[in-house]
Amino acid sequence: MALLQAERKYLTAADIHKLLGRRRQRLALTTVYRTLQLLVKLGAVATRSESTGEAAYLFCANDEHHHHAICTKCGHVEEVNCRVIDDFKQMLLARQSFALDDHSMELYGRCAACR
Amino acid sequence: MALLQAERKYLTAADIHKLLGRRRQRLALTTVYRTLQLLVKLGAVATRSESTGEAAYLFCANDEHHHHAICTKCGHVEEVNCRVIDDFKQMLLARQSFALDDHSMELYGRCAACR
DNA sequence: ATCAGTGCAAACCATTTGCAAATTA
DNA sequence: TAATTTGCAAATGGTTTGCACTGAT
Numbered sequence: 001m002a003l004l005q006a007e008r009k010y011l012t013a014a015d016i017h018k019l020l021g022r023r024r025q026r027l028a029l030t031t032v033y034r035t036l037q038l039l040v041k042l043g044a045v046a047t048r049s050e051s052t053g054e055a056a057y058l059f060c061a062n063d064e065h066h067h068h069a070i071c072t073k074c075g076h077v078e079e080v081n082c083r084v085i086d087d088f089k090q091m092l093l094a095r096q097s098f099a100l101d102d103h104s105m106e107l108y109g110r111c112a113a114c115r
Numbered sequence: 116m117a118l119l120q121a122e123r124k125y126l127t128a129a130d131i132h133k134l135l136g137r138r139r140q141r142l143a144l145t146t147v148y149r150t151l152q153l154l155v156k157l158g159a160v161a162t163r164s165e166s167t168g169e170a171a172y173l174f175c176a177n178d179e180h181h182h183h184a185i186c187t188k189c190g191h192v193e194e195v196n197c198r199v200i201d202d203f204k205q206m207l208l209a210r211q212s213f214a215l216d217d218h219s220m221e222l223y224g225r226c227a228a229c230r
Numbered sequence: 231a232t233c234a235g236t237g238c239a240a241a242c243c244a245t246t247t248g249c250a251a252a253t254t255a
Numbered sequence: 256t257a258a259t260t261t262g263c264a265a266a267t268g269g270t271t272t273g274c275a276c277t278g279a280t
Contacts, residue, residue, distance in 0.1 A: 013245080028262045033245060049164040053270085054244065069213050078211060080203070087199045088222065096193060097227035098184050105220040107203065112212035128270080143237045148270060150235095168244085169269065 009075040010048060010056035048106070067104075071111035080107060124190040125163060125171035163221070182219075186226035195222060 017029045036057050039045040046060040058077055067080045092098040132144045151172050154160040161175040173192055182195045207213040
């Protein structure tokens with residue numbers, strides 16, 4: 001089932017359930033959820049919450065701190081390292097006395113294929 | 116009611132409901148939700164989804180693109196401009212042919228008072 | 231009398247869980 | 256047969272909605 005995650009996109013449980021249906025691989029939505037939460041625990045998939053509040057899942061086993069550039073046309077996701085944030089760290093400490101420990105970031109745009 | 120938003124923290128509807136209760140201002144949870152969705156529509160409050168999936172609201176009427184530095188100890192939120200992201204834009208285009216259009220970011224750390 | 235604001239209970243929807251049936255080792 | 260996976264239905268929890276009620280203009 002993790003096979004599906006070769007999609008390189010953020011998909012909701014419902015999305016996955018539908019896709020599986022088309023491939024004639026009937027699988028209860030419940031099972032999809034259960035598999036997803038397992039994969040999350042194993043660190044094989046990343047999650048993010050859609051603006052609707054739904055949870056979206058992406059196959060991503062990369063341990064290192066990184067971010068995702070999401071194509072707003074096709075949904076394709078690619079990974080990006082963030083060295084740049086270091087500047088924030090300094091700026092925040094100097095200007096607002098805020099000690100930055102961690103951060104999350106999402107990048108939206110158009111991938112090479114969709115431009 | 117928007118008075119409460121002087122809290123400068125992300126609060127869930129339930130949080131707000133409780134806080135109001137302590138101040139002896141009984142208000143149905145329903146009303147809290149209704150007020151919040153109004154304020155969101157008016158652009159007076161920003162939302163983010165807690166890791167639990169709950170929605171959290173922050174009074175923030177700043178139109179300009181900016182980000183929030185959230186104190187992991189007291190929850191205090193302060194605003195940060197992000198000039199730095201420009202570097203990403205260039206890097207992404209040059210290295211991965213990804214045309215960055217927009218982004219979101221959350222910064223976690225300790226505020227001046229909590230360090 | 232009107233109309234926005236409020237409460238309550240029911241409805242909704244994504245997600246989780248209990249339990250029994252099905253599948254695999 | 257024991258252990259694991261699966262499905263169904265019911266439960267859960269946050270959020271929304273229908274509708275009747277209150278209060279202010």
